[in-house]
Amino acid sequence: MTLSLKEVPLFQGLSEGELNSIKTCLREKSFEKGEILFYEGKCCERVFIVQSGRVKLYRTASSGREQILETLGPGDSCACNPGSSTWACASTAEAMTPAAVWFISRNDYVRMVNTSSKISHTLNRLFAEKLKSFGSLIEEVSLKDVKKRLIKFLLDMLAETTHKSGEESVLLIPFTREEIAQRIGTARETVARYLYQLKRAKLIDIKPKQIIVRNKEGLEKLLL
Amino acid sequence: MTLSLKEVPLFQGLSEGELNSIKTCLREKSFEKGEILFYEGKCCERVFIVQSGRVKLYRTASSGREQILETLGPGDSCACNPGSSTWACASTAEAMTPAAVWFISRNDYVRMVNTSSKISHTLNRLFAEKLKSFGSLIEEVSLKDVKKRLIKFLLDMLAETTHKSGEESVLLIPFTREEIAQRIGTARETVARYLYQLKRAKLIDIKPKQIIVRNKEGLEKLLL
DNA sequence: AAAGGTCTGTGACGAACGTCACACAAAGTG
């Protein structure tokens, strides 16, 4: 039930011995929904890996609006910078659901990355992947209108959690409208409006905790 | 005059011997202003390091509008992903000025990163820095209005190239309005308008190829 | 100097979308 270290992408390919020595550096901690793991701008004294639940990393504007940079699920780690002199956190981390995480102190983390070239390479790959998805987010927020961003979001979610049921794809959305809005960079109301526009166009159906994609191809057409 | 390998951040801290063996992998190439180094989506067969000039990495929307993700100057490298299975370029690279670059083939690059743990660590740091600045760009484009983005851009440029002349800060802008617009995610005309608004507010002066910041503190106040 | 490009300012206009307002549904809590 609990996540094994072997399943953590950051530790992929390590020997049992290495995993065991890593285990000694880990400390567990649980968070309620809405609790903050760390604040943007504060000195970042430790790194964490999500064991269960979901954590969002976001930035806040002076207006109060928030933009989610990424959300982390089981196995994902907050990719702090192992070599930087300034360890200010670039974003705020908040539990979206009740969540359990492993913490690693900054010193242990640095030592870990420096001693294991395997981890260093994995980290490079993870960073590069994040860089790519950040690049996509920049493109979307800057160049695409809200409707396209929303559709893209639905299709991305669909690709992650494929629960096919016949022709239709049932999509369990573990996010509120507010959270969707924060992810695609818009306002709560706008999400609701476009969602209903898509419903009227018979492309999706809306049920309490889920969205049913009736016509995936139809949605994809709207992205062009 | 030409950039030495020692000055390339990616190769920081390497021995002469290592630098020499790297040198054998490099091939030089020059580009005219406006020439494309590689296209978004195409398979990325090689990595490059800027020797001189300036290169922009950007994404294009179907509408034709472009968003610059980053610009690279002498010493900067295009941070491709050494471990990824899919090597599709995430952006288009275009020379903003006449530019000379070193190319490294994909295979040589992968070998280089895998054999040198020093390079691997440096790459981690560079990735992390880019991740941070990408995060900032996401925040800005999504949460801040154009005026603030423009002011932030001016102040950033100022921090990079400080040419003080008495009280005022003379800022040589090597970008056209169009390029500024592409960087901060807006339209050419909007940049011109806000620039003149700032001029009317006596915060800056506009001369043919330069912008003079008359009141840095005044600009910073407008960011809050 | 004329002629052609590229870069720039400015006006006018409309669409997209953020904000405020409220009503209602759902879900937790006593």
Add this chain to the structure above:
DNA sequence: CACTTTGTGTGACGTTCGTCACAGACCTTT
């Protein structure tokens, strides 16, 4: 079960900003 809290839909409204249009300004090239 009331009662509060949280999430949700929808209308009305105003602002921001992207687009189209055009006129100068500047820089090359002949």
